[in-house]
Amino acid sequence: xxxxxxxxxxxxxxxxxxxxxxxxxFDTSAQAVWSARKVGESLADAGVAAEIVILDRDxxxxxxxxxxxxxxxxxx
Numbered sequence: 502x503x504x505x506x507x508x509x510x511x512x513x514x515x516x517x518x519x520x521x522x523x524x525x526x527f528d529t530s531a532q533a534v535w536s537a538r539k540v541g542e543s544l545a546d547a548g549v550a551a552e553i554v555i556l557d558r559d560x561x562x563x564x565x566x567x568x569x570x571x572x573x574x575x576x577x
Contacts, residue, residue: 502550503550503551503552503567504519504520504544504549504550504551504552505518505519505520505551505552505554506518506519506537506540506541506544506551506552506553506554507519507537507553507554507555507556508530508533508534508537508553508554508555508556509556509560510556510557510558510560511526513526514526514527514528514529514533515527515528515529515530515532515533516533517533517536517537517540519537519540530555534553534555537553537555538553538566538568540553541553541566541568542568544568545568545569545570545571546570547570548570549570550567550568550569550570551567551568552565552566552567552568553565553566553567553568
């Protein structure tokens, strides 16, 4: 199961939600999407799959990104 990171419209900008982490607020959707992707990449680097869900102003899914952890290589 993937960790969900979402970008959602807010009254005065855009919010990024990630599990139990505090909400992050941004003035533009571009800033929020960039932040959400960085969170997803950090989770993947830590070995956790992340799904980034971006909602438009009408709260409809506008885009989805998946950040998968790198496969573990076994050395012989």
